[in-house]
């Protein structure tokens with residue numbers, strides 16, 4: 001950062017206060033100062049390196065517009081590094097209006113909301129939304145996902161692991177509860193693999209995810225049994241909602257969990273909530289969902305290819321030219337595993353989608369810079385929709401921050417208190433710790449963990465499986 005811009009206090013975030021880069025010993029500060037500019041640099045770098053391919057895909061007009069986008073991203077990086085105030089977003093889409101409204105509200109609290117003085121959630125979400133704006137304002141690159149290269153690499157890097165999990169899933173086991181809890185934990189550790197924390201690098205550590213038993217000690221709060229109690233009593237006609245996080249290995253573990261729930265008839269419908277714009281590098285978009293399924297199949301299977309074409313024709317969001325092209329591009333790139341287990345699973349999953357047993361849900365709310373306690377003020381319909389579910393599963397760190405109000409709670413604060421009134425239905429959170437916010441721990445757990453590992457809150461080495469059964473409908 002420009003030395004003239006040294007801001008804030010040389011402190012950790014005080015208790016019960018919103019996370020903010022204003023506290024220079026916080027992960028928010030590290031993120032704004034180091035991680036966010038790096039993410040922009042890397043994105044620019046990939047755009048420059050893949051320029052010719054981009055032009056091939058999006059047409060000759062993209063040549064000039066790509067320069068404009070790169071210019072905008074460089075400017076954004078400069079604004080972060082020099083702590084410029086946030087400006088209003090350009091456009092009239094629903095989410096843009098909400099961002100601009102939120103900025104006005106914040107301006108009444110801080111004179112010029114900016115990266116270091118604002119709530120961390122605002123700073124970080126604003127950066128990703130501004131990145132999206134740079135593409136949105138072009139004609140030719142409007143639909144482009146700048147993180148696609150990283151997503152593809154991450155998926156390819158995790159294939160061996162996926163094959164192993166796929167084979168595990170297809171094996172029958174006597175004890176459903178044990179099977180479920182094992183899948184829940186695999187799913188939890190799958191959240192370690194997000195690209196915004198590893199800067200797009202797929203770590204070899206993922207290999208260790210198989211060593212589930214060894215990792216039990218790293219689960220600081222484990223409500224698996226409570227979740228099982230809800231799941232195993234679910235009436236056949238009821239819904240389970242999964243608010244997705246990252247694509248790649250994590251999405252695969254989500255699909256495996258959902259497969260278990262449907263195949264064993266613990267529910268009849270699963271709704272997957274995806275993001276509507278490229279988000280925190282690796283968050284799942286609709287196209288990533290389908291791309292993942294297509295990758296799990298072999299291109300040598302003509303029956304399946306026909307099936308996938310059917311989807312392109314019937315699913316509205318694939319009507320968009322670019323997405324369709326994108327989809328066929330990925331099909332042509334199929335370098336998939338020859339593993340029969342994966343092929344079986346993906347065929348089954350396409351059938352679930354076809355029969356609407358699984359649905360993909362798009363809502364712009366998920367990429368607003370607000371917490372979930374604020375959902376009723378921004379999108380009450382979404383709150384009501386979530387209330388239809390028997391259980392809502394929230395995946396990952398960013399969802400955790402939004403669930404628990406982006407505040408530095410005392411670690412022993414109850415989950416219910418930290419949810420601050422957000423109870424659309426019974427909910428659970430599966431999250432590896434990548435930010436300095438935590439609640440719902442038993443007395444002493446935080447201290448013991450901190451003594452073992454000073455940076456326990458941010459490495460992703462620890463996780464929580466937390467549950468709340470309070471329901472408050474509106």
Ligand SMILES: O=P(O)(O)OC[C@H]1O[C@](O)(CO)[C@@H](O)[C@@H]1O
Nearest residue numbers: 194196197396397398399434435
């Ligand atoms: O993909 P996840 O689990 O939401 O993690 C991403 C999050 O982790 C962080 O890298 C740290 O909180 C954020 O920048 C982001 O909130």
